[in-house]
Amino acid sequence: MDKKRILIVDDDENIAELISLYLLKECFDTEIVLNGEDALEAFKTYKPHLILLDIMLPGMDGYDVCREIRKDSNVPIVMLSAKGEVFDKVLGLKIGADDYMVKPFDSNELVARVQAILRRAAQSEVKEEAPQEQGEVVRYDGLVVNLTSYSVIYNGMQVDMPPKEMELLYFLASSPNQVFTREQLLDKIWGYDYIGDTRTVDVHVKRVREKIKDGANWSIATVWGIGYKFEVK
Numbered sequence: 001m002d003k004k005r006i007l008i009v010d011d012d013e014n015i016a017e018l019i020s021l022y023l024l025k026e027c028f029d030t031e032i033v034l035n036g037e038d039a040l041e042a043f044k045t046y047k048p049h050l051i052l053l054d055i056m057l058p059g060m061d062g063y064d065v066c067r068e069i070r071k072d073s074n075v076p077i078v079m080l081s082a083k084g085e086v087f088d089k090v091l092g093l094k095i096g097a098d099d100y101m102v103k104p105f106d107s108n109e110l111v112a113r114v115q116a117i118l119r120r121a122a123q124s125e126v127k128e129e130a131p132q133e134q135g136e137v138v139r140y141d142g143l144v145v146n147l148t149s150y151s152v153i154y155n156g157m158q159v160d161m162p163p164k165e166m167e168l169l170y171f172l173a174s175s176p177n178q179v180f181t182r183e184q185l186l187d188k189i190w191g192y193d194y195i196g197d198t199r200t201v202d203v204h205v206k207r208v209r210e211k212i213k214d215g216a217n218w219s220i221a222t223v224w225g226i227g228y229k230f231e232v233k
Helices: 013-025 036-044 063-068 089-094 107-128 163-173 182-190 198-212
Strands: 005-009 027-032 049-053 077-082 099-103 137-140 143-146 149-153 218-223 227-232
Touching: 005 013, 005 036, 013 027, 027 036, 036 049, 036 063, 036 077, 049 099, 049 107, 063 077, 063 089, 077 137, 089 137, 089 198, 089 218, 099 107, 137 163, 149 163, 163 182, 163 198, 163 218, 163 227, 182 198, 182 218, 182 227
Parallel strands: 005 027, 005 049, 049 077, 077 099
Antiparallel strands: 137 143, 143 149, 218 227
16 A cells, blocks of 8 residues: 655744654655755645645745645645644634644644544545435535535535535435534544544634525524534524
């Protein structure tokens, strides 16, 4: 089996080498770059399965690198920041990061997060390649969410939606009027081994709402103090 390739982007060579050492011990393949411009070049040539991306980089910072990569790729990105740095977790998630870690971090936690994210990515690929005869589809007035083909049609138009946003929408819409806590949604969509916080759910719900507005007979409703539900009138 081919080793999974991890691109490490960090201008601190000592930290980058240490991260590489942790991952090499777990049989990953790694490549290190020290700035944002080289990261974009390495992304094209190295074709990583996952990117560990430091925020504070000389020249182009980690946020800009993430935005550029997200223009045409859903490769998993874990953002890194040093303790004490101003790091906007919500901004990181909004622009497409899958997770974040604050340095210094435990080597076992780093490896666990990388493995968990790669597992989720692999599961998404399997779902996308699944046969379409028995489609998992929910339909409402003006909205069709197809989990099998990973497509969302809203008012007759296809909506571009990353896998996790679409899975969240499908999960809520397939259980109309049922209330789910943020913890339940985190568990169902991201998996029990996801290491993150419930703000991840809020960010993804906000993204979905930006792409599809409430229908005449349905809406993605916030249940204050609890979570969310797909409300059908």
